[in-house]
Amino acid sequence: MKVFLSLLTVYTYPSERGRVPLNRQEAAKFLDALEEAPAPDRMLIISDVSQCEFEERARGLTEAERRDFEMVRRAIERRTGRGVDWVRVDLLDYRGVRARTLEALRLLLGGVKAKVDIHANLGCGRKVASVAVYVALMELAHSDPFYRRMRRCGFRVRPYQVEEGKVTEFPVLPVRSISVDMEDAMDMLMAVEEGANLDALKSATNLSQREFDRALSHLRKFGYVDFNAGAIRPTEKGRTILRVWKALKG
């Protein structure tokens, strides 16, 4: 089964000077990416508008933008005999895009026994949404049973984009969301800022044994803390992320 996955948005800024080139570029990037993918059996669109809203919004734009988005609408219709799965989500919400993409992909591919080939266009929509879709795809690809299938050739992911006729292929990397609560990990890092032994750390954090072990093992595995002479201290990397965290929390 061949799947074409793409982000898609319609910009609605009031200023035509800024909006028109962005919308025309969005439509061109979508059409070029679709052209670059082999005939898809299914299409998955991740967008901040529903399919109806997409058509409605396009109607309120300039003639050139309307024409371009009409081509997008027709291409979607033409290339997907069985229709399209359209996920509506705020494209500036990283967590929402990642979760909804993962959910949609699991629903779409859950019972599929045939070879799966996903062509994922990351060139449209918002940048943070591109990263979220990329992470969702990588998490799916590296989860059971897809990773086993990927090793045996039954599952392939191709993240790419096309801009001004140039096709850019992105690598398939084992990246994941953090498996522990970010607040727990940062609280723990804060507690060892000046160095602490295991007992002092346990009493400084208000975590269950399981949460404590998970947070500490995450910090160790990704090099945020090191153990030296019985004391746990943040590494340079740990101090850096802590500084960012504090700046974000005000």
Added chain:
Amino acid sequence: MKLICTLGWNSVVVTDVVRRVRPDEVVILYGYENEKNRAMVESALKEAVDACDDEGVPVRLHFINPLDFGDCLSAAKEHLSEDAVVNFTGGTKVMALALAMAALSVGVPLIYYEGKGGGRLELLPLQGMDVSSGLYTGNRTQRKFVEMLVERGRVMRKDAKRELGLSDSTISGLIDRFVKMNVVKKDRDSREVVVKPLPGIHILEGVRR
């Protein structure tokens, strides 16, 4: 703390973040693909540099081709370090994705700025690349094959097999893994298999278990 940012037409994605995060140093990756974009990008760059000067933060500028993923990756990797934080909000998608992926390969934190509603800065809940769970395990053979591809730009399967001292099935398996990772392209030159690196290969340089 070193803040590495991508920049396009809009300087706010750098200036606001510098004011909020207060780094010790800023690296700006910027670029334009045509004259029309040049004026916009240079104007945004001037505003960003002025804002950093006002905050007393030293700035380093790095010009890149904004549509060349390989160039963007190499630039990003050159500046990444243990004390780095990456802000991928500005610039083209290729610039942003290259910086984000390079940062993930070494576990550097990623932040994203959304200007609406007074400005919101977000730290993405991502961990570094876990080579123990992917097709790339960072073992000696894979590392040598990556070096070979990057150095030569084109490698015959028979040469890789001989130089790496591998059996037919092992070299085929290795090439297939890299194809599935979308970091190489397999072609045929008469009857021989030729492997050509894609820009994503640069992300694996120096990555080991």
